[in-house]
Amino acid sequence: MRRLFVKMYGLVDCDNCFVSCERVFRPDLEGHPVVVLSNNDGCVISRSREAKDIGIRMGMPYYQMREHYRDKEVTAFSSNYELYGNMSNRIMNILREEAPIVMQYSIDEAFLDLNGMENINIKEWGENLSLKILKCVGMPVSIGIAKTKTLAKIASEFAKKYPGYNKCCYIDTDEKREKAIKVFPIDDVWGIGRKNSVKMEYFGIHTAYDFTLKSKSWVLKNFSITGVRTWFELKGYDCIPLDSLDSKRKSICTSRSFPNMIENFDDIRTHISNFAVRCAEKLRLQHSVAGLVTVFIDTNHLRYDLPQYGNGMSITLHTASNATQTIVKACFSILCDIYKEGYKYKRGGVIVTDICDECAVQTDFADYDADNHRKMHVLTSTIDNINRQNGKDMVVLGSQQYKGKSNDGKNLKFSNAVKRALKSPNYTEPYKFIVKSK
DNA sequence: TCTGGGGTCCTAGGACCC
DNA sequence: TCTGGGGTCCTAGGACCC
Numbered sequence: 001m002r003r004l005f006v007k008m009y010g011l012v013d014c015d016n017c018f019v020s021c022e023r024v025f026r027p028d029l030e031g032h033p034v035v036v037l038s039n040n041d042g043c044v045i046s047r048s049r050e051a052k053d054i055g056i057r058m059g060m061p062y063y064q065m066r067e068h069y070r071d072k073e074v075t076a077f078s079s080n081y082e083l084y085g086n087m088s089n090r091i092m093n094i095l096r097e098e099a100p101i102v103m104q105y106s107i108d109e110a111f112l113d114l115n116g117m118e119n120i121n122i123k124e125w126g127e128n129l130s131l132k133i134l135k136c137v138g139m140p141v142s143i144g145i146a147k148t149k150t151l152a153k154i155a156s157e158f159a160k161k162y163p164g165y166n167k168c169c170y171i172d173t174d175e176k177r178e179k180a181i182k183v184f185p186i187d188d189v190w191g192i193g194r195k196n197s198v199k200m201e202y203f204g205i206h207t208a209y210d211f212t213l214k215s216k217s218w219v220l221k222n223f224s225i226t227g228v229r230t231w232f233e234l235k236g237y238d239c240i241p242l243d244s245l246d247s248k249r250k251s252i253c254t255s256r257s258f259p260n261m262i263e264n265f266d267d268i269r270t271h272i273s274n275f276a277v278r279c280a281e282k283l284r285l286q287h288s289v290a291g292l293v294t295v296f297i298d299t300n301h302l303r304y305d306l307p308q309y310g311n312g313m314s315i316t317l318h319t320a321s322n323a324t325q326t327i328v329k330a331c332f333s334i335l336c337d338i339y340k341e342g343y344k345y346k347r348g349g350v351i352v353t354d355i356c357d358e359c360a361v362q363t364d365f366a367d368y369d370a371d372n373h374r375k376m377h378v379l380t381s382t383i384d385n386i387n388r389q390n391g392k393d394m395v396v397l398g399s400q401q402y403k404g405k406s407n408d409g410k411n412l413k414f415s416n417a418v419k420r421a422l423k424s425p426n427y428t429e430p431y432k433f434i435v436k437s438k
Numbered sequence: 439t440c441t442g443g444g445g446t447c448c449t450a451g452g453a454c455c456c
Numbered sequence: 457t458c459t460g461g462g463g464t465c466c467t468a469g470g471a472c473c474c
Contacts, residue, residue: 017474038442045442061441079442106445106474193472224448226472245446253444302441349443419440 007238008122008145008172010112011152012095012129014088015140015160017108018046021087022077024138025427033074037062040259040419041078078420086428090137098129103242111149113242126168146171149240150233153190154180154208177236181208191230196223208234248286248355254278255349259419261300262345268297269335271417273399275350276324276331283322283352284384289361291320291354293327295334300346311338320354320361323376324383327352328397 014020018036023029033051035044044051044060054072056065062076088107095102101113114122126143133141144155151171158180159169171177187197189208199222205211211219212234219231232239254275262268272295283290296312315330331350383395393400 040440040442042441059441063440066440109474191472195471224471226448249445251445255443257442300441 006147008114008117008147009149009152009238009242010099010114010126011144011149011156012091012110012112012133013142013144013156013160014091014108015142016046016048017088017139018077018079018084019048019051020139021084022080022424023048024087025424029075033069033072034077035065035074036077036079037422038079040257041076041421042257045079076422078423080420080423080426082426083424083428087137087139091133091139091141094133094136095129098125098132101242103245105245111152111242111245114145122172123168123170126170127166130167141167143168144171145169146177147236148233148238149242150190150230151177151180151236154184157184157188174236178209181212181234184208186211189230189234191226196227199223248288249282250355251351251353252279252282252290252355253349253351254282255296255347255351256418257347258345259417261303263341263343265335265339265341268339268345268348269332270399270401271348272297272331272335272350273328273397274417275348276328277397277400279350279352280322280324280327280380281384283355284358284380287358288355289320289322289358290317290327290352291356292316292352293330293334294351294353295331295338295348296351297335297338297345297348299343303344303346306344307342309340309343311340313338316354319373320356322358323380324397325376325379328399332399 019034022034022036029048031050032048033054033056034048035051035056036046037043038045041062043062044056044058044065047056047058051074054069054074056069056074065074065076084107092102092104092110095110095112099112099114100116103111103113105111117125122145126145130141130143133139142156142160144152144157144159145168146152146155155169155171159165159167162169171180184207186192186200186205186208187194189211192200200206200211203222205214211231214231216228216231219227223230229239256271256275258271262271276293279290292314294312294314296310298310299306299308301308301310313334315334317326317330321327327350386395387393
């Protein structure tokens, strides 16, 4: 009998990713409520099962959580992105060994295209994959496998929620699909956010199945083309191509809240300089250049008692670039235009857009100076190499230096410009030997 | 006192052109 | 000069994701 092959997608999702990363090196915290905080220890961005169970909400401000759960002994960590990035890379490497095509979707999720695996027992394969990741990296992952990415997402939620699935839920028949979407709340479906959930409620749609009962034209009218895509996917028709999730960034943004409010122009300039340097690095990493540079600054919108001001402006570069100096210079020029004295600034950022491949740069004849361009290229790649080999920020621009003092009177490095009071050690970093010459 | 950061896509509306 | 209509491009804002 000829078997009709149906393409399957897998979704591998780390369970409480950041908390699980921390617990790999702190097994004593297993079974206890643990949270990881955003930059500047602002709010909760990852929670262990136990933390969710006692009611700690995602995005809850840390100071409120501390106050509210004083008697619960919750362990909190500042975010340690070096550690999480490293753990994520290890997991992605295992996935690439095991699956034909891997598409990393975020730091803690990846889609797999399982084309060509139709002759093996997929459910068993998924269970073994989850076990391998747990054994090799220490990260618990839940795997969902189905005909579309939206259904694979739903399957992974089942794998996460019900131990009976043994960490892998496989929706391989239409009966299973229907059974799954009949109990799956519409607001938990990938692509249905808060606003659309309210609309769904209004229309009396409670489960993913309820939604699939509506007509295509009705969905188009009320939820636009993105709603129609989700509707198709829930019915089992694959319509979100995998490569649509894997392209070079079309915009790159580096922005932060400052640990304190800042009035001084020079201090803001230091932060903006650092953001600009990061943006240029991210551009070079994906071999792109940007044609448009935007800078924005804002006061603290939660401080109603203080005067508010926010502004952002853009500059088109004569020649699209990824050179640190070019982007920093453009940012300074914008900052001079948007900065106003007399306000306490809390947040700022740099965005680069109009991104294209670095080998396809459109040069502006009036401006283009080949020799200068070449020198700039040599300088930035030399700095990149030094920083890659000797550690991040080994060589920096003068304008990146944060001119502050720490409590013990030492000069602060600019990297201290984000508060991470509860950060764990960088466990996965190789130990550095420092050789001192006499 | 303390409230994250980094992306994508879609739509509506305005400007402009023919 | 007047008026109408259709197409395209750009931008801001909104919705979504992790």
